[in-house]
Amino acid sequence: MNKQARISTYRSSLRSKLPSVLSSVMLLMAVGGMTLGLAACDQKASYTLEQHMDRAKDFRMKGDLRAATIELKAALKDTPDAAAARLLLGQVYIDMEDGLAAEKELQLAKKAGVDPLSVMAPLAEALQLQGEYQKNLKELIIGTDLPVPTQSALYVVRGDAYRGLSNYDEAREAYETALKLNSNNVLGYVGLANIDIARGNLTDAKKFRDLAVRVDPSHVKVLTLDGDLAAAGGDYKTAAAAFEKLIKLRPDSIFIRTVLAWSQLNNNQPKEAKENISKVLAVAPDYPPANHVAAVVAYQGKKFAEAVDYADRVLAVAPDRMPSLLVQGAANFALGRKEQAYAAINRYLAAVPGDIGARKLMARIQMALGRSDDAFQTLNILAKSDNKDSELLNLLAQASLQKGDLAMGRSYLEQSLELNPASASTTAQLGMTQIASGNVDKGLSELEKSITMDPKSFEKRVILTLEQLRAGKSDEAIASARQLQKLEPKRAAGFTLEGIGLAEKKDLAGSKAAFEAALKAEPGNQNASFNLVRFAVVEKKPDEVKRLLEGVLKVHPKDQKAQLMLADLAREGGHQVERIALLEKAVESQPGAREPAIFLAQAYLETRDYMKALAVTQKVQSIYPNDPALLEVIGQGEMMAGQPENAIITFEKLTSAAPRDAQSHYLLGSALLAQGNLPRAREALDGALRINPKHTAARFAMVQVLANLGQVEQANELLATLVHDKPAGLSPVSLDEAQGYVALAKKDYGQAITSFGTVYKLQPNSVNLRRLSEAKMLGGKPDAAVADLTAWLVKYPNDTATRFHLANTNLGLKRFDAAAQGYETLLKTEKNNPLVLNNLAWTYHNKGQTPEAVRTIEKALALRSDQPDILDTAGSIYMGAKRLGDAVTILRKAVDLAPQALDIRRHYAEALLAAGRKREAGEVLRDLLAGNYAIDNRKEIEHMLQLANSK
Template sequence: MSTRSSAALLLAAALAATLPACHRQTADEQRAHAVQLRSQGDFRGALIVLKNALDADPASTETRYLLARTYLDLGDSTTAEKEARQALDRGYARGPALAALAAALVMEGQHKKALDETAGGADDPALAAARGDAWLALGSNAEARAAYEHALEKRHEDAAALVGLGRLAMVEGHADVAQGYADRVLARDPRDVDALMFKADLARAGEHPEAALALYDRVLAASPQHRTAHVEKAYLAIGLHQPQLAQAELDIAAQGAPGSLLVGYTQALLDYSTGRPEAARDVLYRVLKAVPDHMPSVLLAGAVNLKLGSYYQAEQYFRRYLERNPANVHARKMLAQALIGSGHAAEARAVLEPALGSSQADAQVLGLAADADMQTRRFGKAAELFARASELDAASASLRTGLGLSRLGDGATDAAVHDLETATRLDKTSLDAAEALVQANLKLGRREEALAAAQALERAQPGKALPYALEGQVLAIQGKAGAAGAAFTHALQIDPAYYRASAGLAQLAVDAGRPAQARQILLDFLGRNKTSVDAMAGLAALAEQAHEPAQVTHWLEQAAAVDARAIGPGVDLCAQYLRTQQPEKALELARRLQVSHPEDPDLLDLLGKAQLARGDLPAALESYKQLAQALPRSAPALMQVASLRLLLKNTTQAEDDLKSVLAIQPDFPSAQLELAELYVRKGSHDLALMMAERMQRAHPQGAAGFQLQGDILMAKRQPAAALAAFEHASTLHATNELAIKIDNAVRLAGRAADADGRLAKWLAAHPDDVRVLAYRAQVWMAAGDFKRAAAQLEDVVRRQPGNPVALNNLATCYQALGDARALTTAEAALRGAPKRPDVMDTVGWILVAKGDTARALPLLREARTLAPTARDIRYHLAVALAASGDKAAARAELDGLLAGDTRFAEAEEARKLMARLKSDG
């Protein structure tokens, strides 16, 4: 050690000896310090000190309570609620702790929960004021007033109660009285932030935004870390169309608690109002995961999903909101929009009905109801509603456009065109009205009038690309390709990023038989607009027409790469991967997209399809269960769940699902068929017949109900009656499946010669029907005519070389005939269907006959596991076990086999084998 180092150590030791011991603050002192910091508005500092105090004294209920109040000061209601509950559970004074809990729940919008969980609590003024806030939010003004007045009785001039009474006066339309309450609080304490915040609310309600901003600044001067003031400033800035100010305020508000509910909600509102709905959706997903019942966030989530075209998700959010706020007409309108968007116009009409019959039936409500009627093709009703809406808002070009389109659908063509022309006069710049007029004229064959409408829009909007694209469309229909191309080109000169014009030029090239030119047009557009997903999709469509699947995949991959989180291109690419037998890629992409789109129906459907393609039935079931939850009124989605449960042999739940499908859509054929089949399996033949009769009444000209009746009668061992049903079904729609069922019924009725004639007649008319050819071979096999059956099956295999069923039956024939080709044929069948128990059994049985039990046993054991009720497989396994020397296992297998139903082809051989094994001891 150097001399300098030794001296330094000695000096440090000497100083340590002369300095007094450092004073470590106790938990009580830390709490006192935190209270002082809170009084100075330093909430973040107080939070740090309180956390240290909790480390020093983890059992302190006082620290927990102070933490709850500090989190409330910071606007972090979620953590405040948690700390308030901790304080309560650990025995802190119930009045203050319940007041903090109630305040946190009110901040989260959980007003009823705040009242329920604090009912019968301590007689505390802060609690009474917080409960008053909850009553007020629920619209229970009398209860709110009583709570505030009770708080004032307990604590004269209680600021929270006075502000509460001010808010109540504001709700009841007494702005002057409300102002008086705020001034009363501020006279005693000019820095009271709650009163200042309330005065800012009054200024906003009076449409004095600048005054409100000044008041928020006063709040922040008194309490610089008052997050709610920053949030409210941001909220106000959003309304004033000042996004930069709003974002700056939110950034400050988020510094201390990025997970704050109010900050998150307001950030989502800013994202939504500035055209970033995807970002808004991501923020709201986090907010609602933490606080599922924050109704403002629920309503905004509905609006965001509506903007994104995610109609089913939007519907769920609006329904949740309306459960709590059934009188909110705005939410009702948006729910109707979502239902119309998802194709459920009749239900949209029902949702709007309460508003239509009230004084709140404004032009927008009438217009939405008319849109719903348009979608259900009730054009006359729609025209009536649009006319009423137009009377209320005579200057609305969009309503007049709707009126014109509804009259067009109702056949009143002259009136329709007149209304559309009126709409274009009401707003000469309305692109929607002009396009509707152009398309209406084209639909009516009035091409010159359509052209005139497009050119009129050009004169009104010379700087817009759409009018020239419309002109190009009309000219193309008129067969004037050169002029149409010039119009599309002019549109692109105005707006080089206007894909519709480029697509029009490409279509002209396709129509002229020049697909290469069409492709080059879109490539040129993409060169100028490198992230155009539309152009990439257009190139994929051209590749599809040219039967170039690799190019389709390439362009869809390019489109999906533009925005890795975008749902539309991603869904298209997933579908392409599945079409081109790339399930692993489809699954990987679907899982990646699901992170940011957890409830998207199209994505859930593709995820399920990808899992099915991989053979992962349990995972596919989970995906389709999520799909059914996302689309609760979708019979096809629930049918997928039922079908997968049937595949997984979960028949009890499958039956419930099938009944639910039919409750949603009573006339759903596949659900009726599956449910009837389940009834047959259970022996409930009468219920199954009722299902068949219902199908017959609904579709008397459809074959399905009669075919189902035949199937049920066959299960009841009534082949003659079944034959009549099958024959009637065949007169409605003859198929090879019915031909086979008719043959089977005729044979069971004891008319084999008649059956042979019918089958020969069918094959004479359908000589290439491989399914019936293979069936006839099975008939001959059952009759023991293996030679004829083998010749027939050889013909089938020539037509379908990889058909595992035909190969398996052919191998059986060869074995019966002593043909050496039996094993190689059976092994070919096994390669094509490696998990089919009947094919495994055939290979194993041939190997047993050859004495190769070592190879036979694993196959027969697996076949028995896959088909435990197949008695012929169990017999073959017993024979193989006996031949291998394992007589005990063979006897055990035969014991189980012969204890049940012994009506199987090799029952007598099984009994003989058992007798031999017993005699051998």
């Protein structure tokens, strides 16, 4: 057996009136066991079953459903098998829109002996309330042998199911069939009215409502139509009044209270809407319609984080709920979460492409993401229509300007002014565009005109001052800035802009005084503070820099620029712990932000806390999946964590994201080199050197690759060139390291030991120590190698990579007791490491501890049953345990997974021979010998073939 083969090594503008109809808004899941309101019940009296049921029916007639349930539960407590009471309780739960509870009671009623026909329709309706539309359509069989009233009721349920799925033609056909069977089925008319409401056909909807009134004017769903019709027509005042009347009849109805809140919200009664929806959520926190209304209430109140939370609750149970998706996207955009907003609105527009407001919102999101071409295409669909408005033209102008088309941007702004000539904002935008086009004087004139149109606008005066500064008109800018100070003396902008103007005139003392005045007017102001930081840096006053930045964060605790500058100041002062604490706080305050996560990960890598680095980057990787800086730090973390396979995947993404960056190709090459994939490593490094032939790190890595490939002459030539060129970044460590690899390739182990010894002396870390120990092993100094590793672990007992290396070294030296002790120590902290388990199992096997070997390798197999090396080890251990059938099976799998691994194929042949399966063993051995590759132990294999051929 090849013992060395057994040793495995260590190698993530919303509109308040959203486009929805009240009746269809509420066709979502009901929440089981959740109702509103309290009802009194005489708990002291003792009633018979019949009396409880009579009282429950009376309460139901009055609309006090909560009291009805209390009566029926009291009855069932004494007589749990009372089928009629169960049936009535199920019907009451349907009245309460509690489908889950209704289904439970109706099933119990059926089991207790209620006529199945009387349960059929209400049971289907209970499923309907839970949103089980497809299930009802699949399972609801309406036989002609059923009583006509039952058939009619079931056709209504079928219609409701189709309507819940927005299949309105099929729904209409079902309702019409129900009415043909029973013209007095009030719910058939209600269903038809709801279809016409959903389609915007309010005239026909009113006709069906009138027919329903003739049948049963007091039915709750008939009364609900009054509110639905008013809301569908935009008359939310009438709708709210209708639902307020209805809620008095059904005070515990979460459905009616929710539609009341929606009507109040659209009737500009946010306070009342919030009160009603809070009552619903208090008892039904997961009720989707209520969470949707709460999301819109929060959005209108500018509580955007709350709006996202409520919308998320809806989408968790109703992922295709488009209005909630619209709220989620708009609220995320308001919070600055551009990628999340884009994902939500993109999905919304795929379902509702004609929503003009959502399309405009998408364009704003795309521009915020820097995707001006996409924004223009999004808006261009609307621009082709005849109903262009000034808002649309302004957005088209912004998109055009962002993508650099100044002429088109100016054209759209001029068109917008034709529609709305009194718009000061558009006039100001046109002025800025003129300036950007080179027409500075004309542009400044337009800006001055916009101020004349809106003399109290602080923002337009700020824009004028900024443009005067950009035009180099410092005196005019300073004068405008002083006008700003008079207009708003308690705002920093006027003083800050004066400071910038004075700085341009080289009046640094006056500039600094202006910035200080800005900070006095508005303590913690970012612009004033950052400008004063520049003065403090020039004057070499780090304490003053720190004071200013802390002042910003005191007022603006989430200011990313101040957080990162303060962390950088700590780094420059050598305060690494403070730096990490500041960056951790920055990440915590802005969990989706890219830069704080990258800088924190880099800080963790510098302190070799690579697992924390990977954890912090995983949280933003999904938001920025192709960001080069993020991919680079993730890959470096994976390399430090001993995960070159993962690093290769990451660096491959990096080369795709930055194909013309030499560093990205070098990083991929270094990961492939660590994995031992020399041909691909050379290919990646060639790519780096084609882009930048002077890339120092790539040249050194190429020396190592060439040396390991046995191309010693080429490696020496490249090394000599490096020494001659003395490139920037050339360090003695890099040079000695390269010389060490060349020496190893030449089998000059003495020189390799000298070179790697120098590297370790200059940089005494575990990686360099392990490299030196390998050189000593090859140079015939195993005791020295083991001694070095052992001494290191005395100082650094938690260095698992070095402990694993030492255990492997002892295993290779057949020092099985020491190897076992090393692996056993590792398993105390890495009990689920399959590589450690594999090597420990092989150690036990060599010590003759067969039961321990079997038990340990089976733990490794449970973790990695697809790893050929582990399967190979298991096969040999099973042979030693005389479990020949298991050995053959598991080695067959190893061969399938690694058909090019010659040792594994030989071990498989050995297992077949031991099991007496000579013919199969012969086939494997003949294939081995027939291959066009070098076989070190050909004579041994030929002998095995003779045994296979013998009788």
